[in-house]
Amino acid sequence: MSAAQDPEVQLTLGLDLDNDKQNRLDVEKERVLSGVASAKFDTVQERVAWILNNFPETRNSDIALQLKYWERFERDIYDGVSIEPQDLYVLTRLNSLQRARAKFRTPMGCFRQV
Numbered sequence: 001m002s003a004a005q006d007p008e009v010q011l012t013l014g015l016d017l018d019n020d021k022q023n024r025l026d027v028e029k030e031r032v033l034s035g036v037a038s039a040k041f042d043t044v045q046e047r048v049a050w051i052l053n054n055f056p057e058t059r060n061s062d063i064a065l066q067l068k069y070w071e072r073f074e075r076d077i078y079d080g081v082s083i084e085p086q087d088l089y090v091l092t093r094l095n096s097l098q099r100a101r102a103k104f105r106t107p108m109g110c111f112r113q114v
Helices: 007-037 044-054 062-073 085-089 094-105
Strands: none
Touching: 044 062, 044 094, 062 094
């Protein structure tokens, strides 16, 4: 019987893959959380993590997250009152913010809804 046909080998390989994935997620989670603690804002993910940590209402609303992100990190474009149509080409897109938030909430288990 080959290794590919042996159920014990397949189970062991599957567990190794799951453990590797979990280890990578744990490392990424630790990196992001330490970035939040040190107010490191180098990437969209780190900025989104900081907002989710400091403004719990943004955990439940894509629009609240987007507006808070623009307010905090793109205030040279968004004044908190109005958005000019040409500014939409420059401001961070909602789908980028949604992806960052989804990564924290689903695989990492951070920043649950309140």
